[in-house]
Amino acid sequence: MDKENTLGESAFDILIQRRGSGSVKYDEAPADDVIPMWVADMDFEAAPCIVEALRRRVEHGVFGYPYIFPSYYESVISWFKRRYDWHIEREWIQYTIGVVPAMSAVIKALTKPGDGVILFSPVYNLFFTSIRNNKCETVDIPLLRVDKSPTEFTYAIDFEAFEQACARPEVTMLLFCSHHNPAGRVWRRDELQRVYDICRRNGVVIVSDEIHCELTMPGNQFTPMATIAPDASEYVVTCNSPSKSFNIAGLQMANIITSNAEWRKRIDRALNDNEVCDVNVFGPVAVEAAYSKEGELWLTELNDYLSRNYQALRAYFAEHLPTLPIATLEGTYLVWVDVSALLKRQNKGQQPTTGGQFTATDLEHKLLRDHRVWVNGSEMYGAEGFIRINIAMPHERMMEGLKRIVEGLAQY
Secondary structure, eight states, rough: OEEEEESSSSGGGGEOTTTOOOOHHTTTTSSOEEEESSSSOOOOOOHHHHHHHHHHHHHHHHOOOOOOOHHHHHHHHHHHHHHHHHOOOOGEEEEEEHHHHHHHHHHHHHHTTOOOEEEEESOHHHHHHHHHHHTOOOEEOOEEEEETTTTTEEEEEEEHHHHHHHHHTTTEEEESSSOOTTTTOOOOHHHHHHHHHHHHHHHHHEEEEEETTTBBBOOOOOOOGGGSSSSGGTEEEEOOOOOTTOOOOOGGEEEOOOSSSHHHHHHHHHHHTTEEEEEEEEHHHHHHHHTTTHHHHHHHHHHHHHHHHHHHHHHHHHHSSSTTTTEOOOBSSEEEEEEEHHHHHHHTHHHHGTSSSSHHHHHHHHHHHHHOEEEEEEEGGTSOOOOOOOOOHHHHHHHHHHHHHHHHHHTT
């Protein structure tokens, strides 16, 4: 694969040609000159320790059915103990092919058709899909917007509405996104405690998607939901994976963690029913390498690079579109931008015969078609008037993408 280090400052500055590699992010684009800033997939090569571990496995040359060694579980246990002081027992861990299949299996195992499942929107679009596919009902509690300045905002949980929803007899589960995608929140310990207490009082199972947990901006601290109380692991099911933090989603490996033995039996049955209980030979190898000391050093450098990219984005928007509000990015590499005012201007005076109101998804399509940059419109996340921008790419490529976004948005 062609690589070009044009800046010479960091391994993260290397421009890797991904087109033709079977990449959804790039090869699904309608033209070669598109800069994709949509799907949550980084443009960085995986940590050298992962590449080397996979190289050794490939050189073995035989790729039969995999056996998961005890060292795999030990690497997971060690990682979360030393980083988050979370003590995990070996038997608490069940593996599968990804966090979304994990989440769907947990819903299947711990709910029945017609049950209400809470989520906090805007939220990752496959939360809605997983609930629907398991014949449950979505109970949407929209997050409350908190404006920090005219051009910066964040979100908070509507605890009054949340408690009311949890008290409903048909509501049995919360799908919790931590860090929150696309809002960029890293939930504080007091917020997690309040969520946990409300769920415990009402017998609501917490399923915590913590796939982005290592991607944390300076000044923020991730807390696993399962550590929020001494017995929390008995009432929380955690779904996590190094796939986002280490850019190995294509290797399809994730973990489901809970100390509740009865739930584990039911989840195991659901994993087998859904045929997502077997992984490939490379996933476990990559996870062990990622959760090593070498992987941890690489991750520290990655988070520093992503922080600089985020600050560069804010500075660029402040210069070229100074009135556009941007959500504070506390975690992930996904920036949430409020374009509602631009859409209102576009829709002002528009007649119904023109096809209805111009949406953020329409804006996504227009930016892709006319400006060759691909972002996500917000309707898929259960919100109107926002775009989501992926900044996990070399700085040079990101700045060119931002230039195209600004050119497109400036028209409104």
